[in-house]
Amino acid sequence: MIRDEHFGEGRYEESERTIQRLLGIERDLVPVRGVGVEAEADWDNLRTPETYLGFDRGEHFASPNGPALDERRAYQVPESLGLNQWALAGEWTTGSENVVLDRAGGGIAFRFHARDAHLVLAPGAGQPIPFRVLLDGDAPGPSHGVDVDEGGVGVLADGRLYQLVRQGGAVRDWYLGVLGTHPDSAGRGWGRAVMRAGLARAAADGLPAILETSKPANVELYRRAGWEVVGSLAEPVPTWVMQQPRR
Known part of the structure; x- marks a missing residue:
């Protein structure tokens, strides 16, 4: 019998209460305050959902001509991206659940609205790979994540979740939900x-x-x-x- 169901981040207190109820106990909740990549999301400024790079679940892919499954192809980033759209630049092979860079010089562009930007990266069987992150076309400066410096430079050494952006101030984007005239x-x-x-x-x-x-x-x-x-x-x-x- 399924008593509860939840996917992804958030709703931590409710999940713990459900577990306590199933175990027949009642006690104070244990506060958990993560740091770095484990820090809780800024829910008030989060308008970008978890996004997957790959053919099966790669929604909002914006490179012209679309993706090709298991085929090496040269991609381009369009002149502009809508919110939550992403695109590839350079030569990539798109697998079912990932994208693989086939030639040096490629990039990923993503328009997001969130305090943090994380990406799961893996170097394959080769040597560590240097990479650079740009935020609105410039070095991230104080908005850099824990895995890059203020110039946006990082090194892909092992397969894991990398924090690329952690914006320190207000998330720089505006959103007017409804504009109407009586x-x-x-x-x-x-x-x-x-x-x-x-x-x-x-x-x-x-x-x-x-x-x-x-x-x-x-x-x-x-x-x-x-x-x-x-x-x-x-x-x-x-x-x-x-x-x-x-x-």
Whole structure:
């Protein structure tokens, strides 16, 4: 008989309570505070789920022409990525549950919204492999993970989970969930005014402006307001990702 079910991180207190109840005991919970790669996620700023690199579960893959199973292929990173999309650069072979770099100089690009970025890496049978991490095109500086330095340089020596990014301050991304205008105020420019204020704030902070819409009719509406389609998602619902050109 299954009494409880949970996959992935989180819900630690509830899981411990369930175990105590099944064992017939009741005591104070044991606090666990991990450090480094074992630190608990920043749940309030987490908009990127656990992501798999491989053919079977590699959702949101954005390199042109898509992946090819067990075939060595040259991949490219598109001009821009939507939230939670990832892409390959260079020559890779995509397996069922992993991707293997076939030639030096390759890379992985990923647009995420989270305090931390981790990646499971393995060097194969060769020598240790140096690698570099860039955050928004630059060295991570104080936002580097425990497995890279401030310049983003790390060494892949053994197969394990590597912490690449640990952002120290606020997660630098904005998200406006819903923007709407009451029907009584339609046509008066209130929606555009709110949008202009948000764009001005993003520009002042040096952040890109990106929106997502699942309504086909809205795509042309946003185009007229200066947005461009830079990507799309098929699941869980068809979604268009749009971005304002940098000014």
